[in-house]
Structures are given as C-alpha cells and as structure tokens.
Amino acid sequence: MTTTESKFQLNGIDLEATLGARDALTEAPAAAAFTWKATSEWVDGTHTRTSFEDFFGLGADQSHRQTFRLDTDHPEVFAAQDNGITPIEMLLSGLAGCLTAGIASVAANRGVQLHSVRATLTGEMDMRGILGIDAEVRNGFDSIQVTYEVDADATREEIEGIVAQSQKRSAVFDALANPTTIEVTVA
Amino acid sequence: MRSTVVIVGAGQAGLAMSRCLTDRGIDHVVLERGEVASSWRRERWDSLRLLTPNWLSRLPSWHYAGDDPDGFMAASEFADHLQAYSASFDAPVRPGVAVSAVRATVDGLEVASSEGPWGCRAVVVATGPAGAAKVPPSASLVPRHIHQLTSLEYRNPMTVPGEGAVLVSGASASGVQIADELRRAGRPVVLAVGEHTRVPRRYRGMDIHWWMDAIGLLDERPDEIPDLDRARRLPALQLVGSEDRRNLDLDTLVASGVEVAGRLVSVDDHHLYFSGSLPNVVASADLKLARLLDRIDEFALAQGLADELEPPDRPDRIRVGRAATRRRIDDVEAIVWATGVRADHRWLDPSLLDRYGVLRHDGGRTDLPGLYVLGLPFLRRRKSIFIDGAGVDAAEIAVDVAQHVGVGAPS
Numbered sequence: 001m002t003t004t005e006s007k008f009q010l011n012g013i014d015l016e017a018t019l020g021a022r023d024a025l026t027e028a029p030a031a032a033a034f035t036w037k038a039t040s041e042w043v044d045g046t047h048t049r050t051s052f053e054d055f056f057g058l059g060a061d062q063s064h065r066q067t068f069r070l071d072t073d074h075p076e077v078f079a080a081q082d083n084g085i086t087p088i089e090m091l092l093s094g095l096a097g098c099l100t101a102g103i104a105s106v107a108a109n110r111g112v113q114l115h116s117v118r119a120t121l122t123g124e125m126d127m128r129g130i131l132g133i134d135a136e137v138r139n140g141f142d143s144i145q146v147t148y149e150v151d152a153d154a155t156r157e158e159i160e161g162i163v164a165q166s167q168k169r170s171a172v173f174d175a176l177a178n179p180t181t182i183e184v185t186v187a
Numbered sequence: 188m189r190s191t192v193v194i195v196g197a198g199q200a201g202l203a204m205s206r207c208l209t210d211r212g213i214d215h216v217v218l219e220r221g222e223v224a225s226s227w228r229r230e231r232w233d234s235l236r237l238l239t240p241n242w243l244s245r246l247p248s249w250h251y252a253g254d255d256p257d258g259f260m261a262a263s264e265f266a267d268h269l270q271a272y273s274a275s276f277d278a279p280v281r282p283g284v285a286v287s288a289v290r291a292t293v294d295g296l297e298v299a300s301s302e303g304p305w306g307c308r309a310v311v312v313a314t315g316p317a318g319a320a321k322v323p324p325s326a327s328l329v330p331r332h333i334h335q336l337t338s339l340e341y342r343n344p345m346t347v348p349g350e351g352a353v354l355v356s357g358a359s360a361s362g363v364q365i366a367d368e369l370r371r372a373g374r375p376v377v378l379a380v381g382e383h384t385r386v387p388r389r390y391r392g393m394d395i396h397w398w399m400d401a402i403g404l405l406d407e408r409p410d411e412i413p414d415l416d417r418a419r420r421l422p423a424l425q426l427v428g429s430e431d432r433r434n435l436d437l438d439t440l441v442a443s444g445v446e447v448a449g450r451l452v453s454v455d456d457h458h459l460y461f462s463g464s465l466p467n468v469v470a471s472a473d474l475k476l477a478r479l480l481d482r483i484d485e486f487a488l489a490q491g492l493a494d495e496l497e498p499p500d501r502p503d504r505i506r507v508g509r510a511a512t513r514r515r516i517d518d519v520e521a522i523v524w525a526t527g528v529r530a531d532h533r534w535l536d537p538s539l540l541d542r543y544g545v546l547r548h549d550g551g552r553t554d555l556p557g558l559y560v561l562g563l564p565f566l567r568r569r570k571s572i573f574i575d576g577a578g579v580d581a582a583e584i585a586v587d588v589a590q591h592v593g594v595g596a597p598s
Contacts, residue, residue, distance in 0.1 A: 143463075143509060161474050167467040177463035177512075179453045 013108035031058045046074040047083045092121045092144070094172040099146065102166030112158060115151040144176065189306045190216045191592050193298045194313055197223045197280045199246060199269060200561040200577040201313035205278045206247040207585035213592060218300055220285040223273045224266035226315050233343045234368060235262045236428040238360055239396045239573060246272055247578045257394065259428025265574075287534055289558060296557050308592040309557040311584070312546065316562050316572050318531025319544070322524045323356075328454040334521040341365055341523055344372035351520030352376065354459065356451045358383045359422035362525035363435045367427070369523075370445050377519065378440060380465060381450035381526075383425045385472040385505070388432050390480060391487070392497040395426070402486045404479075405570035409550070412569075419564040422527055425472075437469065437507045448510045459514045466508040473504045530563055551584045557591055559584050 009015055025032040034057035040050035053067040071084030085093075096119045107114050123144045129137040150159045167173050192208055194201045197219035208215045219225065237244070242256040244265065249272045253260075260268065273280055281302070288299040289310050298305040320337035329335060334348055338361040347353055352375035355366040366378045386395045399405050409415050427435040437447055449465035480501060487493055533544040539554050540546060546553050546560045550567050553560055561580055562572060570576035 138513070157474065157477060160470070161478075164467060164471045164474055167464070168471065173464070173467075177449075179460055 010108040010111065011104045011114045013105050015108050018105060018109075033057070043071075043083070044081075046078070046080045048072050048087075088123065088125065088141070091141075091172075091176065092123055095144065095146065095170075095176060096121055098170045098172035099148075099163075099166050102170050103148070103150070103162055106162045106165045106169075107152065107154075110158070110162065112162065113153040115153075116149075117151075118149045120147045120149075121145065141176075188303060190214055191307060192216075192309045192311065192588060193218060193286075193296075193305050193307045194311045195286045195298070196313035196315060197269075197273065197278070197282070198226060198313060198315050198562075199224075199574050200315070200581060201311070202269060202273055202278055202280075203246050203578040203581035204311050204313060204561060204585060204588075205280075206249070206272075206276055206578075207581050208588070209276055209278070210247070211585060211589055213585075213589060215279060216305070217278055217280040218284040218286050218298070218305070219280055219282050220301075222282045223278075223280055224269040226317065227262045227266040227269065230317070230339060231262045232338075232341050232346075232365070232368075235364075236260060237262075237265060237574070238424065238426050238428050239575065240394050240428070243396055243400070243573070243575045244268060245575055245578060247582060249275065258430065289535060289555070291555060291557075296555075309559065309588050311588065312532065312535070312553075312558070312560045313562055314530065314532070316530050316564065317528040319529055320524060321527040321529055323451070323526055325451060325454045326522075326524065329522060330456055330516060333516070333519060336521070336523055338362070338365060338523065338525040339528060344369055344374065347374070347521045347523065349520045350374065352518055354379060354451070354519045354522045355525055356522060357381065357422075357525035357527065358425060358437065359525065359527070360424055360426055362523075363425055363437075363440060364427050365523055365525055366440060366445050367435055367443070370440070370443050376445045377448055377514070378437075378445050379448050379451040379461060380437065380468060380507075381462070382468050383422060383472055385425050385436055385476045385502075386479065387476075387502050388426065388434050390483060391499060394432075398483050398486075400575075402482060404482075405568070405573070405575070407569045409565060409567070415565065418569070421564070434502065436502070437505050438503075441507055446510075447507050448514070449512065454516065457516055459516050459519065461510065461512050461514070463512050465510050469505045469507055476502065530560075532560075551580065552587060559588060 034055065036055050038050050038052050040048050042048055050070050050072070051067055053064055055062050070090070072087045072090060073083040074080035074086060075082045100117055100119060103117055104114060121144065123141045125141055126137045128134040129139040148163055150163070152159055154162070191213055192215035194204050194215060194217040197217045201217050201219070202223070205215065205217050221229065236259040240257050241251045241253060241260050244251045244260070251268065285301040286298055290297055292306065295306065295308045296310050298307060298310055317339065320339045322337060326335060336346065340346065347369065353369050354377045355362050355369070356379040358378055358380040362378065366376050370376045388395060390398060412418050425436065427433070433439070441447055447465070449462035450468070451459060452462045453460040480499070484499055487496055529543055530545050532540055532546045535546065539558070545563065548560050548563065548566070551559050551561060560566070561584065562577060564572045567580045567583060568576060571580050
C-alpha cells in the first residue's frame with residue numbers, strides 16, 4: 001500500500017485511504033502489527049536526546065522521511081538546564097496530537113468541516129511521588145484535563161460527539177488511561 | 188424417536204417457535220432440560236423484574252392479560268406467563284430432557300438427548316442468550332481469598348459472603364441493579380463503569396420502551412445499521428424495571444453511597460487498576476442519550492403528538508467523572524462480574540461456532556442446513572434478544588423451517 005494518488009479532502013484527511021486501510025487490515029491482520037521505535041542518548045545532566053527514524057508495519061521496515069530528534073530536560077527550578085521540555089510534558093504533546101488528529105479524521109468521516117481546533121492541556125503531578133517522600137503518592141500524573149475549543153460547521157452536540165469518539169479510538173488516550181506493560185533490560 | 192422438528196429450550200423463543208409450527212401443522216417436540224421457563228425460575232436473581240413493561244411480553248397468539256400492563260413482572264411471574272402460554276396450545280414440551288449434540292445424518296439431523304436420540308428434519312436452538320457469563324481475563328489475577336461470582340450466580344445480598352466492600356464490575360442493567368441492591372443492604376459498593384447505554388425510564392410521560400417501539404428502533408434490520416458487529420455486542424441498557432419507575436443512573440447510585448470507578452483493567456496482588464477513561468464513557472453515554480431523545484422528539488413532532496405529551500424533560504448530564512484509578516485490593520472483599528452474558532452453544536460442533544462458542548448464523552440460519560437458532564443479539568432485528576422479538580423472529584424462521592422440511596403454508 002503506497003500513497004501514490006491520495007486526494008486530500010475534508011480537513012486535509014484522505015478518507016478514502018483511511019477506510020481502504022481498515023478494509024485491507026481486516027483481511028490481513030498480520031499487516032496491522034506495528035512496532036514503533038526510538039533511540040535515545042544521554043547528553044548531560046538530565047538532558048537526553050531521542051531520535052525517531054525507523055518503524056515496522058504493514059509487514060515491512062518503514063522509515064520517516066527524515067530523522068526527527070527531540071530533546072528533553074528538566075527546568076531551572078529543578079536545578080537543571082532547560083534544554084528541552086520535560087519528558088512528562090512530552091506525554092501531553094502526544095495526547096494532544098493523537099486526540100486532535102482523531103478529531104480531524106472523525107469530523108472528515110462525518111462530513112464536518114473544521115476551521116480551528118485548539119486544545120489546552122493540564123496535567124497535575126505531586127512531586128512527592130518521584131522524590132520518594134510519600135509511598136501513597138504516585139510518580140505520574142494524578143489527572144489530565146483537556147479542553148477543546150472547536151470552530152466547525154457543526155452543532156455543539158456534533159462537536160462533542162466528535163471529540164468523544166476521538167478519545168474512544170486514541171492510542172495515546174489509551175496508553176495514558178490504561179496500564180501498559182513496560183520491560184526495561186540491560187543489554 | 189422421530190419428530191419433524193426438534194426445538195431445544197422451552198423459554199419464550201422455544202415456545203414461540205412451537206406456536207408457529209403448531210399453526211402450520213408441523214409436528215415437533217420441545218426438549219427442555221428443566222421445565223418451561225427454567226432460566227427465569229432458576230438462573231436469575233431473586234428480585235429481578237423485566238426491563239420491559241408487561242404489555243411488551245407479546246408472543247404469537249399470546250399477550251399480557253394482567254392488571255398492570257405498564258408494570259414490570261418479576262422473573263417468577265414471567266415464568267408463570269410462559270407456563271400459561273405453553274398450556275394454552277398444549278405445547279409438546281418434554282421437560283427434564285437435556286440435549287448434548289446435533290449431527291447430520293443421511294436423511295436429516297439427529298439430536299442426542301438424555302432420553303435417547305431424536306431423528307428429525309430440522310432443529311431450532313432456543314436455549315437463550317445467557318448461557319454463560321463473560322468474565323474478563325483479569326479475573327484470573329484476583330487473589331484467591333477474594334470471593335468472585337458472576338451476575339448469573341448472584342441471587343441476593345446474602346450470596347456475597349461477609350460485610351466488607353463489594354466491587355461490582357459493569358454498569359449495564361445487571362451491574363447497576365446488583366450494586367443498588369447490595370448498597371441498600373448496607374454493603375460498601377464500588378461500581379466499575381465501562382461503556383454503557385444510558386436511558387431514562389420514562390420520557391415525556393411514556394416508558395422508554397414504548398418510545399423505542401414507536402419510533403421503529405426495535406424493528407431496525409441488520410442491513411439498516413452501519414456496524415452490525417458492534418450493535419450485536421452492545422450491553423443491556425442501564426435500566427431497571429420497578430414499581431416506582433425510577434432511573435438507576437450513576438448519579439443516583441453515587442447519591443445512595445455507591446463509589447464509582449472506571450472500567451477495571453488490571454489486578455495484581457496489591458491493587459485493582461481502573462481505567463482513566465471514566466469521564467469519556469460517561470460523556471459518551473450522555474451524548475448517545477441525547478441523540479435518542481432528539482430522535483424521539485422529532486418523531487413526536489412529525490406525528491403531531493406534541494399536544495398529548497408532556498414537554499421534553501431531558502435528564503441532567505451525569506456529574507460523575509474523576510475517580511481513583513488505583514485501589515488497594517485488600518479494601519475489597521468480593522467481586523461481582525456483571526460484565527455481560529452470551530449464549531453457550533459449546534455443546535454443538537465447534538465448526539459451527541464463532542470463537543466465543545456461539546453459533547454463527549445468517550438471520551438465524553446456521554452453517555448446518557436444517558439447524559436454526561433464536562434469541563441472539565440482533566439476530567434479525569434490534570429486538571431479537573427481547574421478549575417482544577422472540578415471536579416475530581420465530582414466525583419468520585418458521586417459514587424457512589417449513590420450506591426445509593417440505594411443508595406448505597399454514598392451513
């Protein structure tokens with residue numbers, strides 16, 4: 001499957017390709033097995049650089065058009081250098097990107113023209129968790145709030161429905177809301 | 188022993204098919220492992236009432252003739268209703284006969300039963316939609332000292348030993364009713380809420396099932412809806428049938444002291460883990476409810492009913508949202524799995540079943556010629572799994588059965 005003559009339609013979403021993918025993967029479930037990959041290098045202190053280039057899917061090795069790099073660090077209030085966003089903030093970008101992409105796709109599927117979509121995200125975290133001060137306090141987010149302001153050719157209920165459906169089919173929403181097995185080993 | 192048709196199960200579906208075959212003069216027997224309406228008498232909890240108003244307990248040539256058509260029969264009363272139906276046309280029920288297999292023979296089918304083999308031309312499986320409880324994989328991770336039971340095993344608060352907190356997993360009809368009953372009995376209750384369908388008991392003065400019937404929702408056919416697989420997997424409505432016609436929604440339960448959490452997603456020796464998607468499933472249920480009520484209002488307007496009806500009394504949005512995603516497992520003494528039921532056809536040839544052990548079918552026709560099934564979700568229409576759907580599905584499948592066994596129209 002290649003993107004030879006994809007026609008960009010409503011909201012810039014190639015609906016034909018998306019629905020075609022769904023049909024194709026229903027017939028060939030093995031092709032649906034994807035592996036996302038990243039490599040990261042410690043730079044200095046709490047500064048780490050992570051690179052993204054290759055991934056596996058549709059039965060073959062794939063590559064992004066270029067190597068993407070992201071720096072993460074801690075801010076100055078943590079006595080660090082602030083060379084990049086904190087790793088935990090990166091999860092908010094993942095969530096925003098995933099939910100918003102979903103909104104664009106679901107809206108396109110429902111024939112709704114979007115004009116602007118803005119998300120404001122907050123994530124609460126009690127530092128006593130990662131600092132080991134209180135065993136009852138978890139390390140990660142206590143909760144995340146996302147507020148969407150959407151300007152579209154649709155009623156409020158239709159927009160709410162699109163936003164609700166986006167959450168139902170969001171990879172990052174699921175990754176954050178539900179447990180995921182993580183295995184860390186030393187080579 | 189021989190009969191033209193063997194019906195397996197003497198519940199509403201089996202009896203409806205029996206009535207249809209009787210009307211067509213097709214000789215048949217109804218093999219029933221217990222007695223008529225066995226599941227209603229023996230496999231439901233003590234306080235269970237129908238979710239649908241009594242007038243909807245319509246079957247071929249039979250209707251509710253009691254003095255409370257808008258009420259909700261108790262399970263035992265419905266069993267009496269079926270018993271009287273069976274007697275009304277002297278249904279050829281053979282009680283105490285368990286069926287263990289169906290196989291093809293040279294000239295038709297053979298049913299293996301506890302009273303011996305029955306040779307026949309056709310078999311209708313009508314053993315009901317609740318043969319087995321669905322229990323999620325996390326059940327096997329629950330420490331052994333925590334008592335677990337399913338909605339099919341629950342009978343009353345005493346079925347759950349002890350006085351400590353009970354986790355009820357699932358917020359459809361069974362879950363909310365069991366959670367409510369346990370709470371009223373004084374137990375601390377945590378209700379784990381996944382996807383569910385919220386409806387009010389009444390809207391604009393009429394029962395919600397009256398509306399669903401009137402707008403044609405319950406008669407929708409498989410080819411009229413966008414995602415049949417999804418529709419077939421929809422859980423029961425978050426509803427109760429009770430004398431006071433109350434709503435049993437999440438806010439009502441919270442007000443009575445039930446604690447609400449997201450869907451139970453994982454368990455280990457120390458904690459129960461709940462999904463953080465609770466606000467989304469609650470919002471989704473409210474949006475879906477609004478769309479249903481919009482459809483009802485449009486129907487009422489189009490039919491010119493507005494003057495006769497009470498004005499639209501939209502239920503408030505549910506306020507439940509944020510909840511702890513992790514609880515100590517020692518805080519819970521028992522778990523009731525109200526996570527769904529499915530038909531259990533595993534006594535039949537595995538080649539005829541889907542991966543869940545349920546007969547594959549096309550509108551009730553299975554992959555084995557002459558073998559039919561009734562009472563599965565959205566078998567032929569949205570109400571296939573309701574009492575009111577048993578008769579209409581049976582009448583249509585009886586046409587197929589008649590053709591298969593080589594008999595013409597009713598005389």
